[in-house]
Amino acid sequence: MVIYPHPDDESFGAAGTITKFREEGVPVTYLCGTLGEMGRNMGSPTFANRETLPEIRKEELINACEALDIELQMLGYRDKTLEFEDRQMVANHLKGLLEDINPSLVITHYPEHAVHPDHNALGAAAIEAVRLMDEDKRPVVWVQAITNNYDEELGKPDVRNDVTAYFDQKMKAIVAHKSQADGILGKFRENSEITADIEEAAKQRLGTEQFYIWNY
Numbered sequence: 391m392v393i394y395p396h397p398d399d400e401s402f403g404a405a406g407t408i409t410k411f412r413e414e415g416v417p418v419t420y421l422c423g424t425l426g427e428m429g430r431n432m433g434s435p436t437f438a439n440r441e442t443l444p445e446i447r448k449e450e451l452i453n454a455c456e457a458l459d460i461e462l463q464m465l466g467y468r469d470k471t472l473e474f475e476d477r478q479m480v481a482n483h484l485k486g487l488l489e490d491i492n493p494s495l496v497i498t499h500y501p502e503h504a505v506h507p508d509h510n511a512l513g514a515a516a517i518e519a520v521r522l523m524d525e526d527k528r529p530v531v532w533v534q535a536i537t538n539n540y541d542e543e544l545g546k547p548d549v550r551n552d553v554t555a556y557f558d559q560k561m562k563a564i565v566a567h568k569s570q571a572d573g574i575l576g577k578f579r580e581n582s583e584i585t586a587d588i589e590e591a592a593k594q595r596l597g598t599e600q601f602y603i604w605n606y
């Protein structure tokens with residue numbers, strides 16, 4: 391089970407790991423916290439506005455999950471407000487879903503090391519949800535830190551997945567989030583000379599997915 395707040399967190403953050411699991415026949419469900427409806431990217435050239443963005447991002451999310459061949463559940467929280475939700479209420483909501491779906495592994499963000507307040511808040515609620523479960527029924531929890539200097543602060547991640555073998559699948563999922571990815575991909579197209587370099591840089595940056603194992 392993957393628990394992140396925004397459409398595209400799953401594709402940029404964990405698509406390689408998800409693909410690896412899917413190829414091994416492991417079912418994956420993405421619990422997506424919000425529709426990212428407060429996002430500032432409206433496509434390039436612009437094809438969304440504040441009113442149409444939620445619907446567009448929802449469709450992109452559905453397409454990305456289809457590309458990744460995973461189940462999707464939208465949690466219905468409001469973008470950029472997760473930090474103001476009652477943590478226990480969100481944790482109880484997630485606990486119910488955990489008990490229904492019964493995953494062996496949960497992937498979420500590392501609270502206070504995940505840059506965005508929504509990432510920190512939903513990561514903390516997911517960790518709390520698992521803590522509320524009976525100890526013998528708890529899934530393993532992998533948390534993803536994305537601050538620039540997280541390894542200086544937290545030490546080496548416990549799990550380091552080289553996902554370069556799944557890079558094409560990961561790009562397919564990222565590209566499904568057209569409103570978010572277009573700016574980056576436009577730069578690829580504008581200057582074909584540097585495309586190879588950019589692709590190499592992207593491969594390096596997106597080619598590894600790292601997680602810490604949460605210690606209860």
Ligand SMILES: [Zn+2]
Nearest residue numbers: 395396399506
């Ligand atoms: Zn996000």
